[in-house]
Amino acid sequence: MELQATLYEVSERVATITLDRANRANAWTGRMHTEYRYLLKKADEDPDVGVIIVTGAGNFFCVGADIDVLSEFTETGEYSSGTDPDLVMPGSDEFPAFMHEYVYHFALSKPVISAMNGPAAGVGFVLACYTDIRFAVPAAKLTTAHGPLNLPAECGLSWLLPRLIGSARATELLLSSRKFLTDEAHGIGLVHRLVEPQDLMAETRLYAIDLITRNxxxxxxxxxxxxxxxxxxxxxxxxxxxxxxxxxxxxxxxxxxxxxxxxxxxxxxxxxxx
Known part of the structure; x- marks a missing residue:
């Protein structure tokens, strides 16, 4: 597949998937989703890969769906994922319960670590939550984002977030759709480690390499x-x-x-x- 919205690299048994639309704050599109699923499947099936890192280009992780795409929905009155029907499904099909949008992360055989190098909102926040381990830079803005857009909690987040941080905290974040910082996310256990921007990828890679060396x-x-x-x-x-x-x-x-x-x-x- 020709990559237009992502980058892919494998080094020392670590595969790095980079969301690569920095000029649009790595806003999510059907093309990006298609490439992301393709790359997850590729990394998971590669015997030379032991762990997967997901990050964003520039100073953003992913600010959610591209506003141009959201605007199209107001004109058509219909939602479209922007993906083809033959979209690949990453992960093992021995787990039917995981064969759904974003839940496919749970069916992968390898750990997935998000290196959140900047803001994450909407589907970008969802994506980070579905990874197994989350590293982030300090003071980056996070939000579920759906409330002000007249949307429901997205992609199973109402099921997932309470399991990650507890029902009371998740309920407040989901109902308010407020912006909060990675520092607060670290304090409630959603982010596992805060790392200064210049050290984020190096420290995430060191952690990933140690993970697959010891285990x-x-x-x-x-x-x-x-x-x-x-x-x-x-x-x-x-x-x-x-x-x-x-x-x-x-x-x-x-x-x-x-x-x-x-x-x-x-x-x-x-x-x-x-």
Whole structure:
């Protein structure tokens, strides 16, 4: 696919997807969405990629849907995603509950980290929330944005945000659609780490590399799967499956390698093909 609204790079087993419409504050379009899903699928299926970073070009993460696109809806009276019907679906299809808009992040086998280099609003905020880990620069503006536009909470955010930060905090942010800063987001646990702009990508990459160096690919894949499936399941089911996974995973070569590496005080040489 010819990339027009995104950039893609792989280095040291880290894939970086950059939303690349800096002249429009990386505003979301159907073309960007199409490329983003294509690149997520590409990274997830690449055996040379262990983790995915999502960021924005310039000084913005993503300010939401492009205003020109929103204006078109007022003229037509209809909403359109601007994407083709044959849009690829990233992630494993063994999780039907995750085969929906943006929820496909949960079906990926690899961790996704957002490096929020600037403001995120509307669908840009949604996108960041669906990533597994969020790094951000201080004092960047965030907002759900939907209320002043006479829109509902978007893309399952009313389901997701309470699970990330608790019902009371999520309810206030969703009802008010107010602007708040990444500093507040860090204080309530939505942003995991605040990093100065000049250090954001370097620190995010160091974290990503450490993540895939210390942890086996299969452990990361199964742990991510457990986290999101367990949001729907009772503790008994979660515990039983964890036991079954343990019995299976101790038979894998990477378990023997992990024990050897621990005893020999060295880094593990992971073999698992993800």
């Amino acid at each position: 086996s690919p299969e452990s990361l894949r199964q742990t991510k799967r457990q986290i999101y499936l367990d949001w729907h399941r009772d503790v008994g089911t979660a515990t039983r499956e964890a036991g079954d996974l343990l019995l299976d995973m101790v038979k894998q070569p990477d378990y023997s390698e992990a024990v050897s590496a621990f005893l020999e005080k060295r880094k593990a040489n992971w073999q698992t093909d993800t």
